[in-house]
Amino acid sequence: MDIHIDERPNALVISIAGKIDASNSPDIEREIATSTVTVQKILLLDLQGLEYMSSAGLRVVLISAKNLKAKGLDLLISGLQGPVKDVFELSGFYSIFKIFPTLEEALNSIGS
Numbered sequence: 001m002d003i004h005i006d007e008r009p010n011a012l013v014i015s016i017a018g019k020i021d022a023s024n025s026p027d028i029e030r031e032i033a034t035s036t037v038t039v040q041k042i043l044l045l046d047l048q049g050l051e052y053m054s055s056a057g058l059r060v061v062l063i064s065a066k067n068l069k070a071k072g073l074d075l076l077i078s079g080l081q082g083p084v085k086d087v088f089e090l091s092g093f094y095s096i097f098k099i100f101p102t103l104e105e106a107l108n109s110i111g112s
Contacts, residue, residue: 001016001017001018001019001020001024001027001028002016002017002018002049003015003016003017003028003031004017005035007039007041008041008044008107010041010042010107010110010111011041011042011043011044011076011106011107011110012035012036012039012041012042012043012044013044013046013103013107014031014032014035014043014044014045014046015045015046015047015048015049015103016028016045016046016047016049016050017048017049017050017051018049018050018051018052019050019051019052019053020050020052020053020054020056020057020060021052021053021054021056021057022054022056025054025056025057025059025060028057028060029059029060029063029064032060032064033064033067036064036067036068036071036073040071040073041073042073042074042075042076042110043064043068043073043074043075043076044075044076044077044078044103044106044107044110045061045064045075045076045077045078046078046079046103046106047077047078047079047080047084048078048079048081048102048103049079050079050080050084051082051083051084052083052084053083053084053087057087058087058088058091058093061075061077061093061097065096065097074098075097076097076098076099076100076106076109076110077093077097077098077099077100077106078099078100078101078102078103078105078106079100079101079102079103080099080101
């Protein structure tokens with residue numbers, strides 16, 4: 001699992017590659033929480049490089065969204081593909097989150 005953080009003018013982009021499962025989801029949750037403590041921007045999770053996500057990963061997304069919402073901020077998701085896209089579709093997350101095919105489209109939607 002690899003995490004890259006990029007602060008843009010209107011969003012904090014966190015790109016995650018590899019796999020998210022029960023073994024590393026606490027680390028990812030902590031990284032996202034730490035990165036968003038002082039940032040007052042939209043969080044954009046770019047999952048283009050993510051190959052696998054278990055229900056533990058979905059939990060990380062939900063908790064992150066809940067924490068951001070408490071601060072009046074949004075969470076956007078981009079780059080879903082393959083099995084990760086299937087997990088988001090089957091879980092009903094497409095109706096909960098703003099999901100974009102690419103990082104560029106997500107950034108364009110917020111004017112970043």
